[in-house]
Amino acid sequence: MADHKTSPPPLVTARDLEKEFRGRRVLADVSLDLSPHTVTGFLGANGAGKTTAIRLMLGLLPGGGETLFMGRPLAQYRAPARIVGAVLGGVAGHPKHSVRAHLAMVAAGAGTPGRRVAEVLDRVGMQEAAGLRLGRLSLGMAQRVGIAQALLANPRVLILDEPANGLDPHSVRWLRTFLREFADDGRAVLVSSHQLAEMELLADRIIVLARGRVVAQASLSDLMGAAQTRVSVESPALDRLAPLIERQGGALTVTASGAEVTGVSRVQVGDLAAEHSIPLHWLDERSVSLEEFYLSVADQEYRSR
Missing domain, CATH: 3.40.50.300 (P-loop containing nucleotide triphosphate hydrolases)
Incomplete structure (x- = not known):
């Protein structure tokens, strides 16, 4: 445009x-x-x-x-x-x-x-x-x-x-x-x-x-910028990492392959892990697609009704 x-x-x-x-x-x-x-x-x-x-x-x-x-x-x-x-x-x-x-x-x-x-x-x-x-x-x-x-x-x-x-x-x-x-x-x-x-x-x-x-x-750029990114983490010490992420306003959810973090960036997760000597085996960040964003806001509307 x-x-x-x-x-x-x-x-x-x-x-x-x-x-x-x-x-x-x-x-x-x-x-x-x-x-x-x-x-x-x-x-x-x-x-x-x-x-x-x-x-x-x-x-x-x-x-x-x-x-x-x-x-x-x-x-x-x-x-x-x-x-x-x-x-x-x-x-x-x-x-x-x-x-x-x-x-x-x-x-x-x-x-x-x-x-x-x-x-x-x-x-x-x-x-x-x-x-x-x-x-x-x-x-x-x-x-x-x-x-x-x-x-x-x-x-x-x-x-x-x-x-x-x-x-x-x-x-x-x-x-x-x-x-x-x-x-x-x-x-x-x-x-x-x-x-x-x-x-x-x-x-x-x-x-x-x-x-x-x-x-x-x-x-579109603002919507996607406001949408949460998702950080994938693999670590043998997720139980130690989770409360640190929560203190930063994020959330850690354990998955079959590791964990998914929302609310904080990949860099923040890496810094927290390094600061507290938590080993990381995998760290990756992915922006949500428009489909994921749509489903999230639509789901909020359905849950509120």
């Missing part, structure tokens, strides 16, 4: 989003910002509430809270497609229509020049498939056509719900590059996913949703 000395105001602000289905609250107090030059990852397990939150933001569902796009509700814009483009699961169109005809129809409805159809097909690499019928598209091709449709009016914000579903590794790499270029042009992207490894490669910022609540929200 480009380095900007001053933080520009967010393009989208969502505050206190809430939703109930049949008397059961599925979304509560969800607030988030989407900033220019930023790809924001919306992370959560299936059923966490990601799609519901997105539909509330876009005004596709009734519910509590408010979402402003550049300071105004989306409904106040005469041409909302120029403000936000969204992909919520492939393409919705007649299965016998060709890709080109479908996009031309959507462009006409949005008041967008017909020449944009060729431009967006080129942008998503679907020129050769323009004559295919929608009903014959693979899931991955449908995802690309959905993105092309979202781009027709050249929006400032792009919202994609699970866009990597059905994409092969080559297409996932394309998606990553495309979203990076879109954000670098001063626009904002929200991309939801339950694929943790993909978020590590794709997003600048992560919002973690669990049971309809935001349980973490920060830049």
Whole structure:
């Protein structure tokens, strides 16, 4: 992401989003910002509430809270497609229509020049498939056509719900590059996913949703920096090392192969062992992955409910 000395105001602000289905609250107090030059990852397990939150933001569902796009509700814009483009699961169109005809129809409805159809097909690499019928598209091709449709009016914000579903590794790499270029042009992207490894490669910022609540929200680097590292230790004197680590605010848990230490660094463990003449047979430090971090914050939410 480009380095900007001053933080520009967010393009989208969502505050206190809430939703109930049949008397059961599925979304509560969800607030988030989407900033220019930023790809924001919306992370959560299936059923966490990601799609519901997105539909509330876009005004596709009734519910509590408010979402402003550049300071105004989306409904106040005469041409909302120029403000936000969204992909919520492939393409919705007649299965016998060709890709080109479908996009031309959507462009006409949005008041967008017909020449944009060729431009967006080129942008998503679907020129050769323009004559295919929608009903014959693979899931991955449908995802690309959905993105092309979202781009027709050249929006400032792009919202994609699970866009990597059905994409092969080559297409996932394309998606990553495309979203990076879109954000670098001063626009904002929200991309939801339950694929943790993909978020590590794709997003600048992560919002973690669990049971309809935001349980973490920060830049990817800050989230990973705040996550505890894990230190593996092997020693014949773990019983002597454990209380020393606890005095430093850490914890030592005995495992089948030795012990795992959290709360203090590898260097601190080594210094403590040297200072108290405790032999070490193995000492290693590993940062937690995004998957481990997600599981830890999600588990905290589940235990608190």
